[in-house]
Amino acid sequence: MSHLPEFTAALMPHLMLAPIALPMLTAALLLLLREEQQRLKFGVSLASTLMGLMVAIALLQWAHRADTAAGMGVYLPGNWPAPFGIVLVLDRLTALMLLLTSLVALCSVLFSGARWQRAGVLYQALFQFQLMGLSGAFLTGDLFNLFVFFEIMLAASYGLLLHGSGRARVQSGLHYIAINLAASSLFLVGAAMLYGLTGTLNMADLAQAVPQVSQADRGLLHTAAAILATAFLIKAAVWPLNFWLVPAYSAATAPVGALFALMTKVGLYALLRLWSLMFGAEAGPSAQFGSLWLIVGGMATMAFGTIGMMGSQRLTHLASHAAVLSSGTLLAAAGFGQTMLSAGLLYYLPSSTLAVAALFLLADLTERWRNGGATRPPYESDDDAPFLSPELVPTAGLNLDDDEQVLVGRVIPAATAFMGLAYLTSTLVIAGLPPLSGFIGKFAMLTALLNPLGLGSSAGSAPGLAGWTLLVLMIGTGLVALMALTRSGIRHFWAAPHRPTPQLHVFEGLPIALLLGICVTLTVQAEGVMRFTTATAQALHTPDSYVRAVMSAAPQSGPLAPASAGTPQPPGKEAAP
Known part of the structure; x- marks a missing residue:
């Protein structure tokens, strides 16, 4: 038993394969099952997604352990050292994104079990392939493999977007496919140019190679980085490259829309990862390259998303524009490039993603309720209900509404109350109002803007024009988002009192409650979560530990034993110490 902790520590790096291998094997199994076996497919997909969540929690705990060097884990699937072999890298940022992916995926699978998985074929298999692509994109330490996982993710998303058929989905799906194919082409061009300049696509090796690029090739390096960043910015929904997002996301089915709320964060993650590695403080003349473009593009995206929310009449459009607003922020x-500002945004990232995903799910329930999809009560209209009838209820001295129906003592159906409270919670998080996690995340970012501490700044210095502009935008967009969400809430929950009671399946209510419950948990545990995101931001802006961990990872000479001195190495590369 004394060797059990050592065995567990040696086994944990191998668990990094599970977020990729588990959905891949599950999708292969689901493809072997007949379409008539919907319940079995749902059970297999749900069990696999739940296992993926447990794996993500274990990896997060392992990455955040105090005795784990810099919260890093490196795995060599081909047993070749970097930069020659495939590398999977786990740090706090990767673990956070994996956990967020697993949470949204679990809620999406649960919601699909009520009705949407039966709207087309191969839904659960495509869903698992999507998870495989997402997890691989977060774990990979190589640009080429990032492209591979992007394509797996996008190929699955094409099928998921078209799930349920219909002209709107087909039309939006074709636009979505065309835009993402163009982004993939830009990805390949930028990666090829970087490889031609540096001779490597390993992210850690790129961090070492960028400062050594000659001054004559520096402009070409920046051009390659800009082309690559354009591909990521398209996926991150930056204005004006986000015209495809709202039609596509609003046309998707509710569980797919909830999962797509996470898709824009993949582009943001890629930008954060590569920008901090390639253009950090040690990049020489290229330090902080492109920062102004990120700031200006993000602010323009915030403005576009807010205007779109004000102009939205449908809840799905409102949720899509809320995703754009979150991405722009x-x-x-x-x-x-400030450590504490990055800590605040990493706290805000899961909160906004979970709230937008919940809003997509709520939109489906609300639209179905609005269109009379629920079974009507046993009386002809709400006015015929005994507890509302003026003949049966004495009205003297009671508060009446415009139709002279009793207000005091009127029973609110549980399903209606749940949907209303869930909508209110989503509104508070998205708008960034107290006391929930959206407010805490925005407050942390505003505090960091007023007390900048990062590259090129000192503690207590003025925030500058860009800082003040972002501060005003964050407050202003929050207020406008509140007005848009409140107006929509009044129309859907208040202005139509005579609708029938909505029918709410347990598989529809539970995922919404789970998503918003996590937002409440983030609020209650704000201190611990902020400590985690601060440590994550510090590691992100000081990438030396990332580079050292990847470049010094040695191949294994046995299943769990460390490499020996006689381990064969690739030609021209000595074993890392």
């Missing part, structure tokens, strides 16, 4: 904050 995160992009603008990331461009400042």
Whole structure:
């Protein structure tokens, strides 16, 4: 038993394969099952997603352990050292994104079990392939493999977007496919140019190679980085490259829309990861390259998302524009390169993503309720209900509404009350109002803007024009988002009192409660979460530990034993110490 902790410590790095291998094997199994076996498919997909969540929690705990060097884990699937072999890297940022992916995926699978998985074929298999692509994109330490996982993720998303058929989905799906194919082409061009300049696509090796690029090739390096960043910015929904997002996301089915709320964060993650590695403080003349473009683009995206929310009449459009607003806020904050500002945005990232995902699910329930999809009560209209009838209820001295129906003592159906409270909670988080986690995340970012501490700044210095502009935008967009969400809430929950009671399946209510419950948990545990995001931001802006961990990872000479001195090495590369 004394060797059990050592065995567990040696086994944990191998668990890094699970977020990729588990959904891949699950999708293969689901493809073997007949379409008539919907319940079995749902059970298999749900069990796999739940296992993925447990794996993500274990990896997060392992990455955040005090005795784990810099919260880093490196795995060599081909047993070749970097930069020659495939590398999977786990740090606090990766673990956070994996956990967020697993949470949203679990809620999406649960919601689909009520009805949407039966609207087309191969839904659960495509869903698992999507998870495989997402997890691989977060774990990989190599640009080429990042492209591979992007394509797996996008190929699955094409099928998921078209799930349920219909002209709107097909039309939006074609636009979505065309835009993402163009982004993939830009990805390949930028990666090829970087490889031609540096001779490597390993992210840690790129961090070492960028400062050594000659001055004559520096302009070409910046051009390659800009092309690559454009591909990521398209996926991160930056204005004006986000015209495809709202039609596509609003046309998707509710569980797919909830999962797509996470898709924009993949582009943001890629930007954060590569920008901090390639253009950090040690990048020489290229330090902080592109930061102004990120700030300006993020601010423009915030303005576009807010205007779109004010102009939205449908809840799905409102949720799509809320996703754009969230992405713009995160992009603008990331461009400042400040540690504490990055800590605030990393706290805000899961809160906004979970709230937008919940809003997509709520939109489906609300639209179905509004369109009379629920079974009507046993009486002809709400006015015929005994507890509302003027003949049966004495009205003297009681508060009446415009139709002279009793207000005091009127029973609110549980399903209606749940949907109303869930909508209110989503509104508070998205608008960034107290006391929930959206407010805490925005407050942390505003505090960091007023007391900048990062590259090129000192503690207590003025925030500058860009800082003041972002501060005003964050407050202003929050207020406008509140007005848009409140107006929509009045129309859907208040202005139509005579609708029938909505029918709410347990598989529809539970995921919404889970998503918003996590937002409440983030609020209650704000101190611990902020400590985690601060440590994550510090590691992100000081990437030396990342580079050392990846470049010094030695191949294994046995299943769990460390490499020996006689381990074969690739030609021209000595074993790392």
